[in-house]
Amino acid sequence: MRIPFPTLSSFAGLLLLAAMVAVPNFYLQERRPQFLAPAVPQGEIAAAQARMLPQALWIDARSFADYNQGHMPGALLLNEDNWDESLPQVLQQWKPGVPVIVYCSSVSCEASHEIAKRLMAGSVKPVFVLHGGWEALQKEAP
């Protein structure tokens, strides 16, 4: 049995040709891939990157009143006040390996960090805090 093996130049040449097709295609498409994730602290995730996770479970750590005024579609309300009554629903919806994204109102809000810590202590992983919170989500809204 003999296996034909290409030369390195021809093998790499196809990659170069593909690049010549890919670059113009980048400018032709409306929905373009992104290359730079904004710099965020460890354990946090930028809104643009978070929106691109198709299977994430969103947790709103704000007050009931803020949640009612508007929240990420599908987000579950889980804060320090309703932790005991809302946690079972969160655990029911979460599947191992699905990233959890917790947000509160803005970059200065600490509630999301507290909720994230409590979730991770209960073996829910991975958990990210949304950098910039609800404010960042509204700025990034499509």
Add this chain to the structure above:
Amino acid sequence: MKMAGEGLRLVLGLLFLWAGVVKMKDPYGFQEHLLAYQLLPFALTGVVALFLPALEALLGLALILRRWEIESLWWILVLTGGFAFGLGSAWIRGLNIECGCFGAADLSGTYAWWLFRDLALFAAAWLRLRQLGDSPVRHKTRLVNGA
């Protein structure tokens, strides 16, 4: 035997051309699927989402037109091997993902089916390479004796 080989070439060519074109129309959507695998850094998913579909389409076209056939088949081996690694890794980690291998038309299925399909493509490319190696036609390649 020769007809079977030509059939493999055409099927591989059409599949990869289709897969590439579908993903080229929505590179952002493909990047979303890549991110779900949680294997590559964010920036690299963007690069892969941009270049990989174009490469797939080019490989498909090359096979259909019988140009650079050996190079294309080796690229298919590399790509299907990489896809199998990614799928297997996601399966072991229990991730709930959509394959995304054929873009939006490939959202339902199971890991077992996706892996089977991927390994079938790998096997098809390998069989075609073997056939080309055994054929009397001379290629501008190096021939390596297989086991």
